[in-house]
Amino acid sequence: MRNKGWDLTFRYNDKIGDFKYNVGADLSDVKNEIVNLAGTGPYMYDRTIHQEGKPISSLYGLEAEGLFQSEEEIKNHATQFGNILAPGDIKYKDQNKDGVINAEDRVIMGNYMPRYTYGFDFYGKYKDFDLSFLLQGVGKADGYLDQQSVMAFYMGGTAQEWHKDHWTPENRNGSYPRLTFNYPNNEQVSSYWVKSAAYLRMKNLQVGY
Numbered sequence: 548m549r550n551k552g553w554d555l556t557f558r559y560n561d562k563i564g565d566f567k568y569n570v571g572a573d574l575s576d577v578k579n580e581i582v583n584l585a586g587t588g589p590y591m592y593d594r595t596i597h598q599e600g601k602p603i604s605s606l607y608g609l610e611a612e613g614l615f616q617s618e619e620e621i622k623n624h625a626t627q628f629g630n631i632l633a634p635g636d637i638k639y640k641d642q643n644k645d646g647v648i649n650a651e652d653r654v655i656m657g658n659y660m661p662r663y664t665y666g667f668d669f670y671g672k673y674k675d676f677d678l679s680f681l682l683q684g685v686g687k688a689d690g691y692l693d694q695q696s697v698m699a700f701y702m703g704g705t706a707q708e709w710h711k712d713h714w715t716p717e718n719r720n721g722s723y724p725r726l727t728f729n730y731p732n733n734e735q736v737s738s739y740w741v742k743s744a745a746y747l748r749m750k751n752l753q754v755g756y
Contacts, residue, residue: 635725
């Protein structure tokens with residue numbers, strides 16, 4: 548496995564009258580790649596895959612093309628999972644054009660490895676007052692929603708807040724498929740459930756006198 552990347556660090560100090568301050572920023576990038584599996588593999592584990600030329604534990608599943616909007620669209624599409632497909636169900640891409648959606652249509656759809664990790668810190672002092680804070684974040688990373696995030700009423704539990712925005716004939720742009728329970732088509736590992744895991748957070752804030 549190979550990790551290649553770079554780091555940048557910046558610091559600046561200055562004084563304006565009674566106000567003294569210093570700021571710092573850092574940015575790093577790393578690209579992870581499996582370079583040699585010794586003639587074996589690829590290895591698949593649930594929704595991840597180890598494959599030469601790709602990042603370790605890459606997300607692996609079906610490519611979602613949105614939600615079906617009509618019975619006609621279902622009729623003209625490749626055969627999917629279950630026998631009760633309806634508008635509002637997830638539509639998957641037939642990668643090999645064989646008319647059937649199955650394991651052969653899986654592709655790499657992201658990875659957990661974070662890129663562009665960054666931070667920013669500040670310290671300022673004016674007479675007897677001082678202020679400092681630290682921000683930290685990740686600019687690029689993928690996350691995967693699972694269990695109750697994907698399945699409404701999972702294990703007999705409650706629906707999540709975002710399940711309210713499910714597909715209906717009146718809400719065709721809903722962010723969640725039509726409400727179903729224990730329904731295989733919408734519970735497949737797919738890019739529909741891959742979301743950005745990028746974030747920025749304040750790790751520390753201090754005010755002093």
